Structures are given as C-alpha cells and as structure tokens.
Amino acid sequence: MSAPALEVRGLEYAYPDGTQVLRGADFHIHPGERVALLGPNGAGKTTLVLHLNGILTPDGGDVTVAGLAVQPRTVKEIRRRVGIVFQDPDDQLFMTTVRQDVAFGPANYGVTGEELDRRVMGALTAVGMAGVVDRPPHHLSLGERRRVAVATVLAMNPEILVLDEPSSNMDPASRRELADVLAGLEITLLMITHDLPYALELCPRAMIMNHGRIVADGPTAALLGDRELMSANRLELPLGFDPSLARPERLPAP
Amino acid sequence: MSAPALEVRGLEYAYPDGTQVLRGADFHIHPGERVALLGPNGAGKTTLVLHLNGILTPDGGDVTVAGLAVQPRTVKEIRRRVGIVFQDPDDQLFMTTVRQDVAFGPANYGVTGEELDRRVMGALTAVGMAGVVDRPPHHLSLGERRRVAVATVLAMNPEILVLDEPSSNMDPASRRELADVLAGLEITLLMITHDLPYALELCPRAMIMNHGRIVADGPTAALLGDRELMSANRLELPLGFDPSLARPERLPAP
Amino acid sequence: MSAGHAHALYVHGDSRVHALPAHVKLVALLIVIVAVVATPRERVGVFAAHAVVIIAAAACAHLSPRFIGGRLLIGAPFLAFAVLLPFVGGGDRVVVGALSLSVGGLWGAWSVLVKGTLALAASVVVTATTPVPALLTGLGRLRVPVVITEIAGFMVRYLEVIAGEMHRAKVAMAARGYQPRWAWQGTALATSAGALFIRSHERGERVYDAMLSRGYQGRLPQLGATAATRADWARALALPLCAAAAAALAVIG
C-alpha cells in the first residue's frame, strides 16, 4: 500500500467567534484517487478544505500531505503540492489582469519566461478563457470568474487538486468541458459538490460530511443509492435523473 | 390582454471600461408568468437584470415595469415592486446580523414592529434559516448565505421576483425546498439559472440569451428539446437526465 | 489586519457609562481633553487630579485597568518620540549620568507624554462604551453636518469591505505560495493599492446597489436614538467639570 496522498485525523476546529465546526473529521485518500465530498450546507466542508494547506490551523487532530505534516515549516512545500480552488472566485482572484493572476502561483515557485507563458495560456485554454487574458478579473461575469479561478490553480500543476464546488455558476457546456479536463489529469482529486450527477460522473468514491464529521465513505454509486443515508444528509438526486443512464465510463474502476 | 408586468425594448449597455454587453435585448413578461432566463456565461444575463430596477441606466432602449417606465422619478416605486436576488450573496448581505439584514428592505418601506418581525421570521423559515437569525451573515457558509440572500428579498413581498441563480451552492434538499416556496408564491417570476432541469421544473416558459440579445423564447420543454439551439448556446442537459421523467406537474399549463 | 477591527474598539457592557447617550459623552470628553491640554505643564498635582477623574470614569464603565493599559500601548509609539526632545531641546541643561539634557526639553517631553496619555485614556473610555454607529448619531446631534456623518457612516462600513478584500487577497496569495518578508513591501503595497482600491470600490458599489434595490433612501432604518435627559447631562458632566475646575484653578493660580 502506498502512503496516503492526504490523511486527516481527528480534525477539530472552532471559528474565533466560538462556532464549533469540525468535530473529529477522519479520512484518507490514496494517490490518484478521485473523491467527491458531499454534505448539506454548513456541514463544514469548506472549513475542512481550508485545513488541507494550512490556511486554518486545527484546534485538534492533524493533517498529513504525502507524508508531510502540515506545519508552519512545511507549509510552503505543501502549498506547492496541494492546489485549492476556493468556493468563492472572488476569494481567489486579486491581481489586476487575468494573466497576472494565473501567473501568480507558478511565478512564486520560480517558473519564469516562456514556460510561465505556456502554463498561463495552457490553463486558460483548458477552461475556455484564453480570450480574456488581459482583462481585469473583477470585470468578468461570475461564471467567467469561476473558470479563471480554476485556471489559477491548474497553472500550478499541483499533485493534489482540491475543488470547492468548481462547477457552480458555470454554464452546462463549461461544466462538461471542466469534467473532461479533470478526467484527463493524472492527479489526486478531492471535489466538493452539490451536483450529485456530476460527482457520480467524475468520482468513483464519495464521502458524506455532516456536523463536522465524515459520516459515510464508499463507492459513489452505492452512497447515492442508499435512500436513508441520502435523506438523513439532505441529499437527493434531481427529479428525472436516472443513475443507470449516467455512464461514468471514463473512470477507472474503483 | 393585461399590460406586461415587465417590458424591455431594444436595451443597449456598455460598462464604463467600454465592454459592450447588451445589444438590443427585447422581451416582455405578463403578470403571473414564470420565466427562466438561460444562456452561457458572459451572455449579459446579470447585466440585464441590473436594469430591471434602475441600478444600471441603459445606453439605449427602455424598461417598463407594470406600465411604469424606469426613470429616476419612478425608481423608488419600482424597487418596491421588483425584488432582485443578486448572483453573489456577498453583495446582498451587509448588515451586522441576519435579522437586521432581512428586516432592511421592509423597514425601508415603513414596515415596523410585529409585522416586521413576522415578515423576517416568515422569510427565514421559508429558506430554512430561522436558526441563524442572530448571527452575522458573513460568518455563514456560502450556501447558507445564499439562502439568507433569498430571504432578504422574499421579506419584501415583491410583485415581481427576479432571481439570479438562486439555487447555486445550495444543497439538494434546500434547492427542492426553494422550488416549493417559489411554486407556492402568486408572483411574476424571472429566474436565471444554469440548472436546466430546475428551470424545466419551475418555469413553463424560457428565454435564451446570448451576446446581449434574446435569441430564443418559448415553452421551456420545447427549447430544451431543440438540440441545435441548445448546443449553439452552450446549453446541454446533464448526462442521465430524462426530461420525460421530470414531471412539472405543479405548474399551471403554459 | 482582521476584518471588522472597527468593532473591536467597543467593549460590550451595561454600565451607567454605556447607557449614557453618545452626544453627552462626546461633550464630556471634549471638556476633559481641553482641561488636560490647558493645564500648565509644571502643575504635576493637577495632572494627578485629571488622572483620578479619568480612572473614576473608567471604573464606572467597568473597564479593567488592563484593557485601558493595552489601548494606551497602541498610542505609545507616537508619544515615545517625545523621548528625543531632551536631546534636541535648547536652554539650560542638566547632566544626568553621561547625558547632558535640556531642561526645557525634559519639560517638553513630560508635557507631551502626560497630556497625550491622559487625553488618549479619556477617549478610550468613551470609545469603549459607545458603539461606532451611536458615536456617529451623537455627532449628528451635536450639529455636525449631515454630509460629514453620512460619509463617516459609509467609511465605517467600507472599512470592513476593504479589510475583507485585503484579507481575501492575502489568503489567496498565501495559498499560492506567496510568503512576503515585509507586509508592506514597498512595491507590493504600491502595486496592490490600486487594485485594492478598485476592488473595494466595486464591491462597495455592488453592496450599495443591493441596498438601493431594497428601497434604501439615504438613511438606515433607525432603531430609536435616545434623547438625553437632564439627569444624563448631570451624570455625564460631573467628573469632567471637576477636571475643568482643577485646570481653571491651575491656570489662574
């Protein structure tokens, strides 16, 4: 067995105002796995993700990335390996042009010149946003900003890609194009989403989070088929959706 | 024929940096209609919505709400009638507690005391957020914030409700609960969404916008069935979705 | 900088000082500060009296000495430069150890330090017992023009917007491997200041649009500003008037 790409043990966290959010979250993900993280609003998914590269510091428990414990000393290295796409694109984009913003990450890790250009244009092309490269990111529509936000992280070539609802606000074609891009990457993937068919399509494995804990973990199709589990966690398949029609054929078998 | 609840004629708009967005948008909506506004990212949907209550002033064309032209003099009255839920909940929520935020709109129109309380709690209950009434809105999760954002507008009892992607970031159960609430209102509804099954469920009529113009207008089911039209506008039904299984039975016939 | 520092000034409580209307407290504060500033610097005893007045007010407000001390420290760096005065001052000199110090400079340093510290302590008592919006309402009652209080109100709100935008940018930068050695790093500050301005401005504009959309007419729905009774005035002004009397005696005598 290889060492887990991502290991989270007994994670606890309360926000400074006292709201207890994480209550002992536990899981691990092996290199190359693609895992969906599902759960109701307010379950603590985003809070969990912010621990994976040391943006939040846990009150208890620990996080290990590829064998490296997340600590102030390791944080820079870890942030090179773990790329996070935030839930709100406005949290992600801060430079004056889209080009600068996408270049920011790789440039911090010493990429320069042509290689930098290549990365920037490659990432933007992957999300279909090569056309806006010289516009200010805050003058884009929300869906466009979300696509650029994904590009800023793709450009860093992370080993582990964590996406917090990447497909929301995207138009349906962009959503499919993103799925194609993600499916084509050789990468460990953790994706939060409320779009269950999307999770089924992309991730053979899923975890359900509620009240700050992982309450279920298993093959996505099996979890989505468990009616009781689903309704206990405010999950339900859309009207008119038939899982048997959705063929996650592009996925490696779990 | 009754006067249109909402009439838009030849609307043109360019942002201050020169980006031309609206290029002659034209449509009208009758009282009580429920209309979905579909279209790719960057089509101009959000920009269009910001014209409906005079937040943006058109460069050309005009907007009429219930027979009243949108003008500086009529703007206060129009804003009472047209409630807009913004695409980004962070733009919508600005007070220090959720209660104050939801009370803000009705209070501006003179609602006070018990009636105000009733409105606030009613709206929050409708979106399942009565429990966070005394928390600061910027300390909520994104999905929770979106639900509160919808409540701030519901509390105003508008005649015309305009929602810019209300269901994104919501968990599946909240999404369905919102659909139930919206279906129960006697109201004119214009809803932007990228969730086509959701549009089909809630709105008998749909319009497709692209490049700043309305390029199609008709029964939702018919538009979603037109493959060519759909793919020309970056729209597609999710894998595994079978429109014939989705029964929009709660809707009045178009 | 954490978001919302504008609120960190206020210490929640239900003391009598908290309950006083804001404009009354502002008048009281002004009296104390004028008294402190007017006191001749040689009258050390009178400064002690002022200190007693301020400490009494702080005690009524249930503010701990620790809290006041902490807030004074924030102001300290600026007052600390008074330390230079004895070296650069003119006039007679005294020799203290190896140093030759200007007598006038020493008095100057003392004066700046004691007056600055007392005034700072007095204003800490008021800001710690009055929420910012109430202070603005208080200013309005004292006939400060509406344009000023309105702009100030927006300023307080937008402080949070800007702090929020700065914070978002910082987190986003950190997440993509940026580790600045100086937070302000000359060029980084200069280049990001422009972007920060536009971002904050546009976010502020969108928030304002959302307010307009919900019927905002230039005035927030008011939650009943309290009017001041004669008893309020008497209670609020008792201590400051003591300070004023002490100062007046000192100036005359």
Next chain:
Amino acid sequence: MHIPDGFINLATSAGAGVTAAGGLGAVLHRVRTTLSERQIPLAGLAAAFIFVVQMLNFPVAAGTSGHLLGGALVAILLGPWVGAIVISVVLLLQALLFADGGISALGLNVVNMALIGVFVAWLVFRLLTALLPKTGAVLVGAAAVASWVSVVAASGGFVLEYAWGGTGNAPVSTVFAAMVGVHALIGIGEGLITASVLAAVLAVRPDLVYGARLLGVRRAVAVRADRRATATFVLAGIAAALLLVVVVAPHASSAPDGLERVASDHGFAWTGQASAAAGSPLAHYSVAGVPDAGVGTILAGAIGLVLTFAVGALVLHISARRGASRSTDDAVHR
C-alpha cells in the same frame, strides 16, 4: 503627521479649530449643491481607503507620525471640495476612535492635511496639467508631483503651528529640518503611491477620476510605470529634501521665531517656549539663523534627517514584521 493632544498649546489649537471650521464650512456650502447621491458612498469608500493606507505609519519627530496623507489622491479622484471633506472625516474618526491625532488638535490636523494638503495638491495639479498635453501619462505624472508638493506644504503648516504654539521645546529650525525634511522623503512615497493608484484606476475605471473627467481624459489608458520617470522623480525628491534641510532650515528659524514672539507678546504662549539657544550638538546650528555655521549646519541637518528617518523606518519595519507574521499564516477570519 497627526498632532496629538497637548503638543500645540490650546490657543493655537483653538485658532486652528476656527480656521478649519471656517474653511470646511465654505467647502460644505459649495459641495451641497453639487454632491449627487452616488458620490456619498464613493466619498465614504475613499475615506476608508485613505484610513487603511494610513495605518502604515511611523513616528516622526516628537509625537507626530509620518505616512501617506492622501490629499492629492482624493483631490484628483474626487475633486478638491469633496476631497477636503473626505480627509476631514478620516481625521475626525481617527481622533475619535483610534486616538490617532488629538481631539483638541483636530483643527490643526484639518488645516494641515485637509485644507493645505488637498488644495495645494489641486493647485499644483491644475497648473501642471494646464501647461502640459492632456494625456493619461501626464495626468499621472502631475499627480505624483502634486503629491510631493502637498505633503511638504502640509508639513510646513505644521512647522508654522509649532512655531506659534509648540510645547515641545525643540528649536523651530530643528523641527523644520525634521518635519519638512522627513516629509520631503515621505512625499516621494506619497507621489509613487498616488501615481500607481491613479494609473490603476484610470486603466479600468477612468469614469471614477474627477481630474480625468475635468480634463476630458476619457478612454481607458494603461499607464505603465516608466522606470526612468520614476527614477527621476525619486532623485528629484531626495535632492529637494536635502536642499530644504540644508539651505532653508537655518533661514526658517528666523521667520517662525518672529511669529513666536508675537504669540508670547500677546500672553498666550503658556508653555514658556525657550528660544533657540546653544545646547545640543544638533540644535546649535540654528542660533545664528544664517548658514554661516557652514559645514556644521549642513551636517547637523543631514544627520538629523537621516536619523529620524532611520529610526522611523526601523519602527515601521518591526511593526510590519509582527503584522506580517501574524496575518499571513493566521486563521481566516471571514
């Protein structure tokens, strides 16, 4: 350069208070007719922005602090009238909430930063743009120069007030050298920040810049930082700072000392301002009031300037360090 309580005597402070109230009254009267509903939030935002940028400040001579003043920035963004109000609001809230600048000294601070700072900047800006072609680059350059002049002028206002009613006991010429000298350096930073903010705003939202609207510079222009122009500006600023300290400071003592005498003759200089007499190694050069002290004077001025600035920069560095380590890796407080 926020003056704290007790630094300038009460009479001078009160006089400045009356001047400030009069000046602001005139400004408000003028603005009342032109301020549109949308401009108030914009003004509030500018105030908040100036406030935030001013948090990066460090102490300068005897109890005052040095940082961006923002007078030129608001004057060009919002026009001098609204600009003066905005800076006044910033000063008011800083004094009330953060005890940054004294409450009794509010009038002094308003006169220096809101009235002198803003209107001097505007005059210089209008003068330069009247003489030069009206392009985005010229506008940005003129803004940089206007910033520098306005900061120096504001610190000049301070020196005048100090001469009139200072309680600190340092000779006026020393204060002049420290304040004006340091602010001639700060002015360089002010000019660069003003220019870069304006360039950024002009590039994407030219409609927001009052100065641009007035001059008809409408289209979005990307003004690039020109290295040579920047270097020229910085060098000129440093040269001017040295010139001020070395040549003007010794002369400066005579005129303000005159003011001081007037003040004490009228019996309201309570604080017994000692006249500048020989004493400390840095102070004696002001005795003669003329530069015949030669090399000594020049050295004293230059050393004083460098020392003050170095200590200030050190304090800033330390506090920035602490701020940086606290904020970058710390918890997200959203």
